[in-house]
Amino acid sequence: MFESSIASQWLAHTRESGDLEAWLALIPYARRIGVSAEIDEDGVLFHLAPQQGNVGNVLLPALHGGVVAAFMETAASLDLMLATREPRLPKIIDFSIDFLQATRLAPTQARCRLLREGKRMANVQVTAWQQSASQPVATARLHFALADPDQSHDA
Template sequence: MTHDPRQAWLAETHAHGDIAAWLDAIPYARRLGIEPVGSGFAPLYRLAPKPENIGNPLLPALHGGVVAAFMETAGLLELMRVGESPRLPKLIDFAIDYLRSARVVPTLARCEITREGRRLANVSVVAWQEDEARPVARARLHALLVSPEG
């Protein structure tokens, strides 16, 4: 039997809930400026205010695709974090409602796993700036849960 170092790494990082290690392994997440905030029961995810993430320089406002990528990444990472075993979620469906312009300030996201079965999971994600009661977007994602072996 061959030992795959990627599986060992995933098992180790999952055992410690090492979201930062997972983000370090995703170049796109690093480019956008996504990072975990806090730890424990329900960490938040943060999108740093980077000028290269601006979509409308007249407002200025973050690009909608950046906001969506941030929320999608947060939701998938949260699925990896809360799972009983190290599984890799594969996105099936993603829907987002943009509620207001996202200014170029720190953006936070909170994820809620609404269903996690043996093979499928549903996640709800809310993103806001400065006031959680005034979200900039809400998203829902559905993912297939795959063991790292296959």
């Protein structure tokens, strides 16, 4: 995609400007399922637009669990790219999700919280909801390896 130094410069520039849409544009699946993001006073708020193609249970209708998981993984990765002390690319190691209730075909939001950032690892918690942040539809915990953008082109 980019040469090493160009990737590092691009990542640093987009981090400084908070250009999440530039990052989302490079993730075809995120675009396909309808992920968007905005920066507000509480950090980054991620959105998953309701799309018929994301339905897993047509009887309810409810979103497919894989779509919800992909939304939350994308949110955690992008949030972490903004939150780290220096520009680094996260590589997922472990992902654990708890589905708390059916995720209906309705707008879905998510927020992330960086629990720990070490030299080589980071832990992120994600909460997704529809009606109210106090009534989550899913929570997730993710562990990432943190890579220097100039040394991560093999992933």
